Amino acid sequence: MKDTKDYKIATKLAHLSSRPEEYNGLVNTPVHRASTIIIKDFDGFQNCFQAPYRYGREGTPSSKAFEQAVATLDNAYNAIATSSGLAAIISVLNAYARPGKTLLLPDNFYGFSRGYCQETLAEFGVNCKYYTPMIDEEDLRAMIDDSVSLIYLESPGSLTYEVQDIGMFVKVAQEFNIPTACDNSWATPVNFKPLDHGIDISIISATKYISGHSDAMLGVVSCKDKETYERVLKTVRQSGNCPGSEEVYFGLRGLRTLDVRLARHAEAGLKLARWLQSHDAVKTVLHPALEGSAGHENWKKYFDGASGVFAVVLHEMDCKKIEKFLNNLNIFQMGFSWGGYESLIFPEQLSDWRISKPWDGDGYLMRVHAGLENMDDLQADLEQALNFLK
Ligand SMILES: Cc1ncc(COP(=O)(O)O)c(C=O)c1O
Numbered sequence: 001m002k003d004t005k006d007y008k009i010a011t012k013l014a015h016l017s018s019r020p021e022e023y024n025g026l027v028n029t030p031v032h033r034a035s036t037i038i039i040k041d042f043d044g045f046q047n048c049f050q051a052p053y054r055y056g057r058e059g060t061p062s063s064k065a066f067e068q069a070v071a072t073l074d075n076a077y078n079a080i081a082t083s084s085g086l087a088a089i090i091s092v093l094n095a096y097a098r099p100g101k102t103l104l105l106p107d108n109f110y111g112f113s114r115g116y117c118q119e120t121l122a123e124f125g126v127n128c129k130y131y132t133p134m135i136d137e138e139d140l141r142a143m144i145d146d147s148v149s150l151i152y153l154e155s156p157g158s159l160t161y162e163v164q165d166i167g168m169f170v171k172v173a174q175e176f177n178i179p180t181a182c183d184n185s186w187a188t189p190v191n192f193k194p195l196d197h198g199i200d201i202s203i204i205s206a207t208k209y210i211s212g213h214s215d216a217m218l219g220v221v222s223c224k225d226k227e228t229y230e231r232v233l234k235t236v237r238q239s240g241n242c243p244g245s246e247e248v249y250f251g252l253r254g255l256r257t258l259d260v261r262l263a264r265h266a267e268a269g270l271k272l273a274r275w276l277q278s279h280d281a282v283k284t285v286l287h288p289a290l291e292g293s294a295g296h297e298n299w300k301k302y303f304d305g306a307s308g309v310f311a312v313v314l315h316e317m318d319c320k321k322i323e324k325f326l327n328n329l330n331i332f333q334m335g336f337s338w339g340g341y342e343s344l345i346f347p348e349q350l351s352d353w354r355i356s357k358p359w360d361g362d363g364y365l366m367r368v369h370a371g372l373e374n375m376d377d378l379q380a381d382l383e384q385a386l387n388f389l390k
Pocket of ligand 1: 085110
């Protein structure tokens with residue numbers, strides 16, 4: 001298909017970056033493995049910086065195919081594939097971090113990137129300031145001064161799933177000429193396109209829903225314009241941050257079914273979330289698509305759908321009972337990286353670094369990822385295991 005631009009997302013996902021005419025009729029762009037890329041002659045050597053491919057670390061037709069597909073979905077100038085979602089986040093932060101500069105970050109920021117800010121960037125003299133995810137305009141303005149070089153969003157944010165007022169952030173950031181970046185791993189471009197709402201950089205852990213089969217580590221950064229792209233690309237290239245050949249292939253393959261899988265994850269997640277809301281063992285359910293959850297109105301305003309990850313706060317605090325509950329689940333398993341076909345549950349503690357808590361008092365937080373199993377089986381599995389909390 002020559003041009004996918006006028007088609008709906010499902011058609012785009014099925015056809016983006018498929019070039020049978022270039023690959024002897026193969027519908028999938030093959031895995032290109034490369035470190036050395038031969039330069040034909042001396043003239044080629046002198047102009048190698050203009051060549052499409054120069055060094056395996058800087059990309060191959062496989063990584064380009066993935067990047068172009070994501071850039072098209074995000075309505076971006078271009079996209080950059082990275083070795084993981086965390087590597088994508090760190091590259092964006094590094095692009096704007098300078099001694100004496102300030103990064104404004106959400107309190108529900110993905111934990112490992114927060115560690116990098118607290119422990120590494122701080123040592124380099126970069127100020128990392130945290131705002132509560134549901135901050136209002138007045139308080140956001142109060143945090144801005146000349147040193148702010150990036151406003152970062154994550155919507156919904158890690159573990160507590162608040163959705164921020166994207167439009168408000170963009171309005172304020174543009175007024176002060178501060179670039180914005182948003183982690184969009186939860187929604188993916190199927191359900192939210194940050195750049196369409198004025199965000200400058202969209203970051204996705206493609207390890208999650210895009211690859212979708214729990215077997216690849218991959219990140220991608222979409223940039224709204226050439227200047228932003230070149231700035232982020234520099235930090236990606238200079239840090240040797242490059243995805244594996246199989247990973248970019250899996251990323252592109254995952255895009256083909258992304259909308260179908262996401263719809264199913266979302267349906268199962270919401271069904272479980274609603275049912276859990278009325279369960280005696282549950283204190284609160286943190287899910288952006290639930291009425292009354294933090295940022296629900298923003299979710300309705302900016303997003304086209306949900307995904308399958310959310311959190312449940314249990315009344316129970318006794319570790320022994322929590323252990324029984326978790327060890328008696330049959331389908332739900334414990335694992336860090338969500339977004340695959342299999343259901344996961346994970347006990348979480350909000351780190352001491354967090355400045356806000358979205359619920360009163362204590363309670364054990366469980367991150368739930370609804371996989372692609374039968375929804376009744378999933379509910380029955382949780383139900384029998386929750387009995388161990390009685
Ligand atoms: C919201 C979010 N962003 C980024 C990441 C990091 O992605 P990766 O595991 O690909 O490094 C994660 C991982 O769990 C995440 O939950």
